[in-house]
Amino acid sequence: NAGVTQTPKFQVLKTGQSMTLQCAQDMNHEYMSWYRQDPGMGLRLIHYSVGAGITDQGEVPNGYNVSRSTTEDFPLRLLSAAPSQTSVYFCASSYSMGAHTQYFGPGTRLTVL
């Protein structure tokens, strides 16, 4: 049981490049989400999904796309990277929304030059 896995662990991009951050969970959780963590700001929700084929925007969705074709996978795509997207990105999953425990992946540290 691997829990929530994320790849890559580190990534450096140039402005304007695109990339996909991968997230997978093996707990059969319906709810998955992406956060970014910036110093002094805690975690902010980018996008979330309540099940395969269903996604919605969070607090800071601009510049990011998501899709959920399977229960297990929830990739995050950066369309055209900008220095403001330099951050640590966390994927999380839980049984459903609300008071259920969220399980976090180890994070991806992204630097955009």
Place this chain on the structure above:
Amino acid sequence: GDSVTQMEGPVTLSEEAFLTINCTYTATGYPSLFWYVQYPGEGLQLLLKATKADDKGSNKGFEATYRKETTSFHLEKGSVQVSDSAVYFCALSAISYGQNFVFGPGTRLSVLP
């Protein structure tokens, strides 16, 4: 909108000292409240939670009580250890936010031997 405020860190304590990290919240309705902990280089993991007023969450010697009258969920531990050094996040699950999580900015705790 819904929000979480935490005491600013960093907090530095000697081993066996008493710990309090203050957390207050603003929310519509009756949110569920959480404390998550992030150890160096890792993702967040649930420390404890409370889902209704006057509930006390506890785990690993940490405690927090859901106080509706003061909109607070302060984290306490009677005797900290070096291994408790981490960043602690207070969070709520907000119905008005689609039951997604709202995180505070985090409080870094360093415990010295």
